Amino acid sequence: MTMDNIGAVTQEILFLGTGIMGAPMARRLGLAGLSVVAWNRTENKAHELAGAGVRTVRDLRDLGCKLRLVVVMLSTGEVVDQVLFSPAAGCPVVEILTPGSVVIVMSSISVESALRQAEQLQARGIDYVDAPVSGGERGAMAGSLTIMAGGGIDTCQRIQPILAHLGTMTRVGAVGSGQLSKLANQLIVGISIGAVAEALVLAELGGADPRAVCNALQGGFADSTVLRQHGARMLDGRFDPGAHCTTQLKDLSTALALGSKLGGNFPLLTLCTELYATLCRSNRQSLDHSALYLEARDRTPLGSS
Amino acid sequence: MTMDNIGAVTQEILFLGTGIMGAPMARRLGLAGLSVVAWNRTENKAHELAGAGVRTVRDLRDLGCKLRLVVVMLSTGEVVDQVLFSPAAGCPVVEILTPGSVVIVMSSISVESALRQAEQLQARGIDYVDAPVSGGERGAMAGSLTIMAGGGIDTCQRIQPILAHLGTMTRVGAVGSGQLSKLANQLIVGISIGAVAEALVLAELGGADPRAVCNALQGGFADSTVLRQHGARMLDGRFDPGAHCTTQLKDLSTALALGSKLGGNFPLLTLCTELYATLCRSNRQSLDHSALYLEARDRTPLGSS
Numbered sequence: 001m002t003m004d005n006i007g008a009v010t011q012e013i014l015f016l017g018t019g020i021m022g023a024p025m026a027r028r029l030g031l032a033g034l035s036v037v038a039w040n041r042t043e044n045k046a047h048e049l050a051g052a053g054v055r056t057v058r059d060l061r062d063l064g065c066k067l068r069l070v071v072v073m074l075s076t077g078e079v080v081d082q083v084l085f086s087p088a089a090g091c092p093v094v095e096i097l098t099p100g101s102v103v104i105v106m107s108s109i110s111v112e113s114a115l116r117q118a119e120q121l122q123a124r125g126i127d128y129v130d131a132p133v134s135g136g137e138r139g140a141m142a143g144s145l146t147i148m149a150g151g152g153i154d155t156c157q158r159i160q161p162i163l164a165h166l167g168t169m170t171r172v173g174a175v176g177s178g179q180l181s182k183l184a185n186q187l188i189v190g191i192s193i194g195a196v197a198e199a200l201v202l203a204e205l206g207g208a209d210p211r212a213v214c215n216a217l218q219g220g221f222a223d224s225t226v227l228r229q230h231g232a233r234m235l236d237g238r239f240d241p242g243a244h245c246t247t248q249l250k251d252l253s254t255a256l257a258l259g260s261k262l263g264g265n266f267p268l269l270t271l272c273t274e275l276y277a278t279l280c281r282s283n284r285q286s287l288d289h290s291a292l293y294l295e296a297r298d299r300t301p302l303g304s305s
Numbered sequence: 306m307t308m309d310n311i312g313a314v315t316q317e318i319l320f321l322g323t324g325i326m327g328a329p330m331a332r333r334l335g336l337a338g339l340s341v342v343a344w345n346r347t348e349n350k351a352h353e354l355a356g357a358g359v360r361t362v363r364d365l366r367d368l369g370c371k372l373r374l375v376v377v378m379l380s381t382g383e384v385v386d387q388v389l390f391s392p393a394a395g396c397p398v399v400e401i402l403t404p405g406s407v408v409i410v411m412s413s414i415s416v417e418s419a420l421r422q423a424e425q426l427q428a429r430g431i432d433y434v435d436a437p438v439s440g441g442e443r444g445a446m447a448g449s450l451t452i453m454a455g456g457g458i459d460t461c462q463r464i465q466p467i468l469a470h471l472g473t474m475t476r477v478g479a480v481g482s483g484q485l486s487k488l489a490n491q492l493i494v495g496i497s498i499g500a501v502a503e504a505l506v507l508a509e510l511g512g513a514d515p516r517a518v519c520n521a522l523q524g525g526f527a528d529s530t531v532l533r534q535h536g537a538r539m540l541d542g543r544f545d546p547g548a549h550c551t552t553q554l555k556d557l558s559t560a561l562a563l564g565s566k567l568g569g570n571f572p573l574l575t576l577c578t579e580l581y582a583t584l585c586r587s588n589r590q591s592l593d594h595s596a597l598y599l600e601a602r603d604r605t606p607l608g609s610s
Contacts, residue, residue, distance in 0.1 A: 111511065134525030146524035150513070170521035177513035184504035184518055188527035191503075191573070195496035198571045199489035202560065205567045206416065208455070208482035213489055216475035219451035220439030222493035224529030255507065262510045264605030268499045269507075271576050300569030 012037060013162070014063075014070045015054070016083055016093070017107070018045050021133070022073035024140040025106075025166050029071075030054035032165045037063065039089055041079075059090030068101040069162070077109030084117060099125030104159055106147070108132045110254060111176045111183075114150070118175040127155045130178035134185050135167060136242060143167060148185070150177030183258065186251035191272045192226040193248075193289060197296035200234055205300050211235050234293040241288040248289035249276040317342060318467070319368075319375045320359070321388055321398070322412070323350050326438070327378035329445040330411075330471050334376075335359035337470045342368065344394055346384075364395030373406040374467070382414030389422060404430030409464055411452070413437045415559060416481045416488075419455070423480040432460045435483035439490050440472060441547060448472060453490070455482030488563065491556035496577045497531040498553075498594060502601035505539055510605050516540050539598035546593045553594035554581040 015026040018040040030036045030052035037055045046056040057063060070093060074080050082088040084103070097103070103121055105114065105128070118128035129151030139145040145167030149156050156171040163169045172181045199222075203213040214231040217223065233239065252273040259266045275292060284291050297303045320331040323345040335341045335357035342360045351361040362368060375398060379385050387393040389408070402408070408426055410419065410433070423433035434456030444450040450472030454461050461476040468474040477486045504527075508518040519536040522528065538544065557578040564571045580597060589596050602608045 134522075134527070136526075146521060148518070148521045168524050170517055170524075172508075172517040172521055173513035176511070177508075177518075180508055180511040180513045181518045181521055184508045184513075185522050185525055185527045187504045187507065188497075188500045188522065188529075188532065191500035192493075192497055192527070192529065194573045195493045195500070198496075198574050199492045201569065202492065202564050202567075202571065202574075203477075203482075203485055203489045205569055206482070206485040206563065208478040208485045208489075212475055212477040213453070213482075213486045216451060216453045216477055216486055217439075217490050217493065219473050219475075220490055221441075221530050221534075222439070222490045222497070224493075224497065224531070225526050226529070227493065229526075258511065259507050259605075262507075262605070264506065264510055264607075266503045266507065266601075266604070267576060267580065268496070268573070269503050271572060275572065296571075299571070300564075300567070302569075 011035060012065070012067055012069075014039065014067050014093070016040075016070060016072045016089070017074035018049065018056075019073070019075065020137050021140045023049065024137065025071075025073060026054050027052040028143050028165050029162070034162070034165070041088075060093065060096055061090045063096060066096050066098050068098060069159075070097065070101070070103045072103065072105045072107060074107050076107070077113035080105055080107055080109060080117065081113070085120065094121065094124060094126070097124070097126050100127075102127045102129065102155055102159060104129045104131050104163070106131045106133055108182050108251070109179060111179045111258060114176045114179050127152065128175055129155055129159060130175060131163065131169065132178050132182040133167065134182070139167060146170075148172050148178045148181035150175050150179065150181070180258075183251060183255040186248065187255050187269050187272075189226060190248050190252050190276065190289070191268050192224055193230050193292050194272050194275055194296070196224075196227050196231050197234060197290075197293040200231065200293065201296045201300055201302060205302055230290040233288065233290045239284075239287040239291045239294075241286070243289050245276060245279050245287055245289045245291055246285060249273065249280050252276055316340060317370070317372055317374075319344065319365075319372045319398070319401075321345075321375060321377045321394070322379035323354065323361075324378070324380065325442050326445045328354065329442065330376075330378060331359050332357040333448050333470050334467070339467070339470070346393075365398065365401055366395045368401060371401050371403050373403060374464075375402065375406070375408045377408065377410045377412060379412050381412070382418035385410055385412055385414060385422065386418070390425065399426065399429060399431070402429075402431050405432075407432045407434065407460060407464060409434045409436050409468070411436050411438055413487050413556070414484060416484045416563060419481045419484050432457065433480055434460055434464060435480060436468065436474065437483050437487040438472065439487070444472060451475075453477050453483045453486035455480050455484065455486070485563075488556060488560040491553065492560050492574055494531060495553050495557050495581065495594070496573050497529055498535050498597050499577050499580055499601070501529075501532050501536050502539060502595075502598040505536065505598065506601045506605055506607060510607055535595040538593065538595045544589075544592040544596045544599075546591070548594050550581060550584050550592055550594045550596055551590055554578065554585050557581055
């Protein structure tokens with residue numbers, strides 16, 4: 001792949017949304033020597049970003065030029081809509097883009113929102129890639145995010161060298177496929193947390209040492225990132241949120257609604273969504289998604305201890 | 306830990322059961338320089354074992370001496386009972402053991418069988434460890450099994466140097482805990498296969514490239530041994546059995562029965578057991594346990610294609 005025809009694109013990158021994930025991502029692009037200008041709804045982290053060579057603006061009309069590459073890490077699909085198509089940032093982003101530009105939405109939003117945004121932009125000759133991530137704040141800071149990209153083959157090839165500063169990008173299909181892949185990720189993570197929770201509860205209920213069981217299982221076919229990271233959280237009782245159980249419930253519900261709309265029946269996903277709904281209705285709704293373990297314990301005589 | 310007081314124990318090891326798993330395990334002990342005599346219900350692999358310095362006998366009465374360490378890798382709890390306590394192998398194994406001997410049962414059997422066997426042996430002053438494994442034939446050949454050991458702390462320490470030739474042993478609690486830990490392992494494996502199956506079906510149903518999704522997810526929180534190994538099997542349609550779905554159903558049913566007996570409610574385990582029961586009632590019952598993917602597809606419009 002050559003960088004030739006993205007020379008113009010990389011002249012200046014507009015980065016929208018410098019929150020928990022966006023700020024370290026924008027920093028990494030700046031530190032890599034790319035020319036980055038950042039915008040956020042509230043004026044945060046401007047000083048920190050300046051240290052990485054990232055300029056910040058409060059109003060897109062102050063940019064004074066048209067841009068060709070936009071990276072979006074805003075909180076929801078609705079906010080992405082507002083900033084792209086209405087004057088939430090001073091003027092709609094679409095008005096400062098030229099045909100042939102690329103918009104990369106790295107927020108986790110619905111497949112439907114991604115398809116709608118892509119359609120609106122493509123009507124103006126602007127390319128769109130949905131590229132949500134897995135890996136959390138730590139992955140954002142380390143540049144080790146898993147990036148699931150949905151978009152045209154050529155467009156994905158063009159943006160790959162830029163996203164390489166943020167993590168490993170895999171093209172998983174046409175527009176919308178990135179968000180679909182993120183839902184598949186959340187489905188596996190949610191159900192795996194439930195499985196590890198039931199396994200550790202069964203082990204303890206039967207009289208084994210659950211910590212030793214958790215260690216032993218890491219050597220075999222049951223090994224997983226969830227067993228290692230969330231197993232340890234469960235046994236330590238550390239439920240300060242990395243990822244909120246409410247976010248997990250939202251993602252599972254979205255996956256389930258999409259699966260149903262496509263005519264499918266997903267029994268494990270359905271049950272796991274119900275289990276997270278129970279968790280989120282309890283007084284534990286502000287905890288990490290690994291707190292599903294506490295619900296699993298409550299379904300046994302261990303719960304009253 | 307000293308090896309001093311197991312000197313006598315290691316003089317000769319009796320290995321019972323030289324099937325798919327047992328034969329390579331006995332070979333490894335022989336190749337490590339330990340003195341091993343093997344017995345099997347049928348005369349198999351004697352020549353292959355001899356090459357590793359392992360002597361075989363057809364009748365335990367021909368041994369001509371008493372032994373102090375027995376490793377058992379027979380097929381079921383019932384067969385283990387027969388060989389230990391009735392003359393299935395010429396004479397009951399208990400009759401050629403002296404007080405202070407150790408019996409290590411590495412077969413996957415029920416917790417109840419393990420407790421009963423331990424009780425009968427302890428009445429004769431013989432120690433018992435249940436030490437089932439995860440890792441399959443490949444792990445047995447490579448000496449990289451995960452060994453989940455239940456038994457006394459001292460006894461587990463005494464046998465650790467011997468089991469180290471077969472894999473990594475973790476003591477997970479008192480007698481029975483090894484089998485309990487194996488059930489916890491099977492619970493996680495079974496539910497994880499179901500989760501990966503639903504995730505890959507959702508991705509394909511929504512129009513993404515499931516192979517690319519499977520690759521992308523290996524970088525993030527959804528990563529697991531099941532995703533890597535069984536995800537590939539599902540996408541390649543390779544369902545020749547490594548582990549039979551009937552075995553998976555048996556293990557999940559055992560775990561569920563135990564969990565219920567202990568007063569617990571395990572919703573994901575319950576559902577996953579039902580899914581495997583459906584699979585085993587179909588014309589797919591002779592396939593690998595990853596064939597749960599085919600059932601997941603059948604619950605969507607993809608199933609008719």
